[in-house]
Amino acid sequence: MTIRGSKKLWTGCAVGLVWFLILLWPMLGIKPEGFEFAATFQVFGYVAVAAVFVLFFYQVKEAGYLDAAGKPIQSAAGLIQRAYAKTPTWVLLGATLAVAIVFPLVTGRYAHDVAISVLIYICLGLGLNVVVGLAGLLDLGYIAFYGVGAYTYALLSLNFGFSFWLCLPIAGLLAAIAGCIIGYPTLRMRGDYLAIVTLGFGEIVRLILNNWMALTNGPNGILGIPRPELFGFDFRSLASLYYVILAIAVVTVLSVYRLNYSRIGRAWEAIREDETAAELMGVNTFLLKLLAYAMGATFAGFAGAFFAARMRFVGPESFSFLESAMVLSMVVLGGMGSIPGVILGVLALVALPEVFREFELYRMLVFGGVMTLMMLVRPAGIWPAKRVGRRSEEME
Amino acid sequence: MEFFIQQLINGITLGGVYALIALGYTMVYGIIQLINFAHGEFFAAGGYMGVILISYLSAQGLHPYACLAISLVLAMGYCALLAMAVEQLAYKPLRQASRLAALLSALGMSIFLQNGLMLTQGVYDKAYPTEITSGGLSWGLVSVSYMQMFIVALTAGLLLGLNLLVFKTRIGRAMRATAQDKVMSALVGINSNRIIAITFAIGAALAAAAGIMVGLYYGSVNYSMGFVPGIKAFAAAVLGGIGNITGALVGGLIIGMVEVFAAGYVSGEYKDVFAFVILIAVLYFKPTGIMGENVDDTRV
Numbered sequence: 001m002t003i004r005g006s007k008k009l010w011t012g013c014a015v016g017l018v019w020f021l022i023l024l025w026p027m028l029g030i031k032p033e034g035f036e037f038a039a040t041f042q043v044f045g046y047v048a049v050a051a052v053f054v055l056f057f058y059q060v061k062e063a064g065y066l067d068a069a070g071k072p073i074q075s076a077a078g079l080i081q082r083a084y085a086k087t088p089t090w091v092l093l094g095a096t097l098a099v100a101i102v103f104p105l106v107t108g109r110y111a112h113d114v115a116i117s118v119l120i121y122i123c124l125g126l127g128l129n130v131v132v133g134l135a136g137l138l139d140l141g142y143i144a145f146y147g148v149g150a151y152t153y154a155l156l157s158l159n160f161g162f163s164f165w166l167c168l169p170i171a172g173l174l175a176a177i178a179g180c181i182i183g184y185p186t187l188r189m190r191g192d193y194l195a196i197v198t199l200g201f202g203e204i205v206r207l208i209l210n211n212w213m214a215l216t217n218g219p220n221g222i223l224g225i226p227r228p229e230l231f232g233f234d235f236r237s238l239a240s241l242y243y244v245i246l247a248i249a250v251v252t253v254l255s256v257y258r259l260n261y262s263r264i265g266r267a268w269e270a271i272r273e274d275e276t277a278a279e280l281m282g283v284n285t286f287l288l289k290l291l292a293y294a295m296g297a298t299f300a301g302f303a304g305a306f307f308a309a310r311m312r313f314v315g316p317e318s319f320s321f322l323e324s325a326m327v328l329s330m331v332v333l334g335g336m337g338s339i340p341g342v343i344l345g346v347l348a349l350v351a352l353p354e355v356f357r358e359f360e361l362y363r364m365l366v367f368g369g370v371m372t373l374m375m376l377v378r379p380a381g382i383w384p385a386k387r388v389g390r391r392s393e394e395m396e
Numbered sequence: 397m398e399f400f401i402q403q404l405i406n407g408i409t410l411g412g413v414y415a416l417i418a419l420g421y422t423m424v425y426g427i428i429q430l431i432n433f434a435h436g437e438f439f440a441a442g443g444y445m446g447v448i449l450i451s452y453l454s455a456q457g458l459h460p461y462a463c464l465a466i467s468l469v470l471a472m473g474y475c476a477l478l479a480m481a482v483e484q485l486a487y488k489p490l491r492q493a494s495r496l497a498a499l500l501s502a503l504g505m506s507i508f509l510q511n512g513l514m515l516t517q518g519v520y521d522k523a524y525p526t527e528i529t530s531g532g533l534s535w536g537l538v539s540v541s542y543m544q545m546f547i548v549a550l551t552a553g554l555l556l557g558l559n560l561l562v563f564k565t566r567i568g569r570a571m572r573a574t575a576q577d578k579v580m581s582a583l584v585g586i587n588s589n590r591i592i593a594i595t596f597a598i599g600a601a602l603a604a605a606a607g608i609m610v611g612l613y614y615g616s617v618n619y620s621m622g623f624v625p626g627i628k629a630f631a632a633a634v635l636g637g638i639g640n641i642t643g644a645l646v647g648g649l650i651i652g653m654v655e656v657f658a659a660g661y662v663s664g665e666y667k668d669v670f671a672f673v674i675l676i677a678v679l680y681f682k683p684t685g686i687m688g689e690n691v692d693d694t695r696v
Contacts, residue, residue, distance in 0.1 A: 016481075016485075019477070019481050020481075022477060023474070023477060023478055023481060024516075026445060026448065026449075026474060027444070027445075027448070027513075027516040027517065028516055030448050030449065030452050031452065032451040032452055032454075032455040033455065034452075132496075136496060138496055138499055138500070140503070185676060185680045186676070186679070186680075188680075189679050189680075189683065192429075192430070192431050192495060192499055193634070193679055193683070195431065195499055196431055196627065196630055196675070197675065197676055197679060199627060200627055200631070200671075200672035200675055200676065201672070201676075203624070203627065203668065203672060204669050204672050204673075207665075207666065207668055207669055208669075210665075211665040211666060321623065322507075325503065325507055328500070328503070329504070329507075332500055361515060362511075362515070364507055364510075364511040365507075365508055365511035365512060365515065367504075367507060368503075368504045368505065368506070368507030368508030368509075368510070368511060369504065369508050370504070371500055371501070371503060371504025371507065372485075372486045372500075372501045372504035372505050372508065373504075374504075375486075375490060375493070375497045375498075375500050375501040375504065376486070376489050376490065376501065379493065379494075379497050
């Protein structure tokens with residue numbers, strides 16, 4: 001790196017840090033009793049040290065001093081990649097599935113709990129992936145469909161005694177219908193309007209769940225939802241529930257995979273890349289966008305029904321905008337449009353925070369930061385999808 | 397009848413606040429065609445800055461109105477700096493990227509800032525020192541507090557100032573030129589990056605003023621207060637015709653009125669729903685809004 005480039009980098013860093021201090025201090029330092037500096041400088045110190053360290057590392061790497069260490073790592077990575085490419089896909093998938101099946105037998109309750117929420121989010125992430133990743137429609141009210149699924153099971157089982165297995169398809173269907181109702185008026189809009197309208201719809205659903213006392217019991221939620229049952233077998237333990245959601249997740253993965261490589265999936269990707277061109281090629285864009293919405297909603301509906309059965313309680317606060325944002329950041333982190341990417345993203349954002357429990361408070365802060373950072377650094381995600389073109393507008 | 401007039405006054409107050417927030421959305425959208433999701437957070441940060449500064453200054457024994465004026469100016473400056481930092485960090489590098497990337501980056505920033513506020517200021521509501529603007533006038537059952545008058549007057553003043561800035565000064569002319577055609581305006585010597593930064597700063601400063609007003613009006617601020625008013629203000633911007641400054645004012649007033657009357661006559665619990673319904677209806681039936689311009693349907 002040239003001296004000039006390095007100078008520019010460090011000046012930028014210094015200006016950024018000063019700016020950060022100016023923004024941080026009033027929030028932490030001004031108290032009615034007077035000014036205070038300790039807390040501000042503590043936070044600022046951490047951030048400054050981290051920034052300098054990252055920048056230093058970056059510069060050393062750019063200068064090539066790390067090649068001695070980097071080379072072996074790179075060749076190892078290459079080896080793994082080649083081995084991965086050589087291994088037949090079915091072996092990898094089989095191994096993953098085997099691990100997933102054996103998992104509850106060798107771990108405890110806490111691990112089951114985390115694994116169940118990972119699998120729920122995998123279903124949600126993959127469903128949202130259909131909408132955002134494949135069809136390129138930014139949906140910020142996605143969690144509403146999850147809520148529809150959850151309340152469907154809760155209400156049908158409590159009021160009419162329907163079994164879980166009957167409710168599962170009904171929840172999916174109702175969520176899909178909700179998706180169509182929301183999608184029909186909104187899908188003619190331009191992409192960014194769609195984002196804010198779906199956000200509004202998500203809020204409307206939450207408000208209805210919160211205020212319709214007669215149906216949903218309002219903010220108190222619905223208690224005592226029955227567990228799933230199959231031919232007399234009661235899914236009482238977490239491990240058995242784990243297998244239920246594992247099955248749902250596997251079905252979701254398979255369907256999203258098949259959808260992705262079908263005629264419909266190709267049409268979605270064409271719409272994502274260039275809607276006008278897709279329309280010219282004879283793709284019925286409106287119908288297919290609606291279908292993307294409905295399919296995405298269906299998976300959320302399944303996950304929602306399971307969620308209600310697992311928690312045995314549903315309340316409106318489980319379906320707030322923050323949940324939508326969480327699922328979205330998982331999809332974005334992993335790689336929009338890529339199934340293994342989404343799974344990795346979910347693991348990174350659900351399982352990792354469990355490891356760092358003491359940083360629970362910073363969780364959403366990190367989620368937001370990760371979303372912006374990924375867009376800046378690696379918009380395709382950790383594990384990019386294979387078929388992503390350059391959007392036509394990028395070449396403007 | 398008294399109830400109606402009272403609601404009308406409340407509606408104008410609330411509508412003015414929405415209009416101030418909507419201006420930030422509409423100006424940024426007009427110039428770079430991006431929905432700035434983090435705008436609601438500038439509003440919330442302004443509200444917090446207001447409560448922090450007012451309590452500090454009034455503890456120093458200043459006159460309440462002097463406190464308010466100084467806090468207002470400082471909070472607006474603070475949010476302008478915040479917006480410029482956010483723009484530089486999260487939006488500028490993505491100017492050439494796809495729209496989805498820019499939107500997601502904006503959303504990430506919004507979540508980040510909201511949680512930053514939560515971590516520095518705490519989860520609980522922070523009470524505003526409302527005794528600053530107590531009292532008011534009343535005619536029978538209709539009453540107007542000094543605070544409401546203050547809010548309306550300040551809104552009007554800020555809007556007037558903004559109008560002068562945009563239509564009478566060099567910077568305003570440069571802003572309008574950049575909004576029309578970035579490449580062409582760059583050719584005649586306008587530094588479009590600077591203009592975009594200034595636009596963000598102005599929008600955020602207006603949002604900060606709105607944040608203080610909302611804090612005074614409702615008596616408290618909360619870290620997540622930017623979310624719902626943000627959507628409503630966006631609805632106002634769309635209703636008025638996005639990219640149009642007068643439109644933002646009209647849209648803001650309509651949304652404020654609708655909300656107040658819906659809460660008064662229909663249902664208080666669902667008052668938030670009406671703004672969303674208006675948003676969806678406008679986008680469906682007349683996406684250009686009431687005073688629409690600057691709509692370019694070829695963009696996806």
